[in-house]
Amino acid sequence: MTNAEDKVLENRLRRVATRRGLRLEKSRRRDKNAIDYGGYMLVDAYSNTVVAGASNYAYDCTLADIERELSLPSVKARFPARKAKGKS
Numbered sequence: 455m456t457n458a459e460d461k462v463l464e465n466r467l468r469r470v471a472t473r474r475g476l477r478l479e480k481s482r483r484r485d486k487n488a489i490d491y492g493g494y495m496l497v498d499a500y501s502n503t504v505v506a507g508a509s510n511y512a513y514d515c516t517l518a519d520i521e522r523e524l525s526l527p528s529v530k531a532r533f534p535a536r537k538a539k540g541k542s
Contacts, residue, residue: 463517464494470524474534475499478520481513494520 464478471478477499483491494515495507506523507515515523 460517463521467517467520467524471496471520472499474524476505476524479507479513483513490514496520496523 464480468478475498477497479495479497481488481490481493481495485491489511490513493507493513494517495513496505496515497503498505506520507513
């Protein structure tokens with residue numbers, strides 16, 4: 455994928471995660487040799503606990519891993535999409 459395609463996918467996954475009460479975080483490392491450079495993590499926005507992305511080290515998921523994690527039935531059941539307030 456190109457950088458533009460990665461950014462589009464990242465933004466889409468960020469919106470899906472937000473609807474489920476999760477937060478998609480990206481590693482802030484700037485050192486390309488760092489182990490967590492460019493990695494992602496899913497965090498529960500309410501309890502501030504890691505849902506995915508910290509099994510071996512922090513930020514160890516790729517965008518493909520995050521997409522797969524958000525599509526799992528267990529994540530959908532545990533973090534259902536919230537309905538917007540004020541809409542009927």
